[in-house]
Amino acid sequence: MHALPEDRTGVRMKRLRREHHLTQRAVSDLSGIPYSTYTKTEQGVIPATPHVIAAFARAVRVEVATVVGQPYAEDLRSDALDVLIMPVREALDVYDLGADPDIRPRPLPELRDEAEALCAAVRAGEIKQVASKVAGLIEETTTAAHQNGTSEGWLTLASLYRTAYDIAVKLGYPDLAQLSLARMDWAAQRGSDAVLGGMYQYLRALTYIREGKYRTGQRLVGVGLSTLRQADATREREVVTGQLHLGAAVMSGRAHDEAQALTHLSEAERIAATTGEAVKVHWLTFGPTNVKVHRVSVLAELDQYGEAVEATTGLNVPADWPKSRTSHHYAEVARAQLWTGRIDESFRSLVMARKSAPQQAKYHPTVRETYAGLEAAYRRLPESFLSFGSWLSGAPTPDE
Helix, strand or coil: CCCCCCCCHHHHHHHHHHHCCCCHHHHHHHHCCCHHHHHHHHHCCCCCCHHHHHHHHHHHCCCHHHHHCCCCHHHHHHCCCHHHHHHHHHHHHCCCCCCCCCCCCCCHHHHHHHHHHHHHHHHCCCHHHHHHHHHHHHHHHHHHHHHHCCHHHHHHHHHHHHHHHHHHHHHCCHHHHHHHHHHHHHHHHHHCCHHHHHHHHHHHHHHHHHHCCHHHHHHHHHHHHHHHCCCCCCHHHHHHHHHHHHHHHHHHHHCCCHHHHHHHHHHHHHHHHHHCCECCCCCCCECHHHHHHHHHHHHHHCCCHHHHHHCCCCCCCCCCCCHHHHHHHHHHHHHHHHHCCCHHHHHHHHHHHHHHCHHHHHCCHHHHHHHHHHHHHCCCCCHHHHHHHHHHCCCCCCCC
């Protein structure tokens, strides 16, 4: 009995391979994915890692989005999340139309506080709540920014565009994420903020990490670092610089460039020693803890799963850490534990990912891929495991 529908990434890879009239051996040769790894990924015995997905997409000449897709449309509908996406798209379209005569915006300080509250709510895993509010707030702030023409107005609008990006990424809408970033850059330029410009390049680089286009992503990291050097030497600048290095470390890990990945990690560690924990600076969660968490991620991307699991020893996530980041961390730990045969530990980590941020975990690709791998690995499926699968496949729960 399978708790999840048979539309996991491995199944889609098999379908795409057959559509391109390729054998498993041919895909392995074209992509550089070891044959055993590829066949087990198709079968769902092991989860489809970001590196494997990107290599497969290049081999069959399709976009990563085609491989991963938006496979949870039915779940989004059942959770009433899909209907929230269209208003966000419409709000992003009015950016250059000037002030809306039918909108009487509140004062900018009040709008800024609302934008900051949405940033916090996203990181608390309250995706539905934020998605229901962000479109209206974007439209109101768009009018306020055009009426006032001040840096405060444009930067508040840039923050809201960043929140739209966060929602789009978490719900699996890459095109909407790209559009949100373009709007963020547009507003940041009008606000003349070099630090925010550097953060825009960081977020932009992340989209190329997801697409497996690492060379372009690394170039964007370089542009981001160059942009940040134009800003005043502040703690805020150092935090964004450090986060850029963490993003570059993950990117290098996915490209299996160990030396470059560890170099970026070391630089981020050096910066974190001076900034300390800076969780709320642009809500990047930067600091010594995030460097340790990224070390786990990088080792997993390098396929050094045993080392990744070892790196979790003594790693204590602070209680005040954003729940969304905590959930993401446990999802990655679960993947590493599955690869090292720690089946029960892996499932416990998935439960922690769900407990930390249930709405995010439900649509997190790593959670779903790891669950599929565990489903194949378990000889007998415990009731708690099947219950988790039922939740993933769309059954609502009180903690959502």
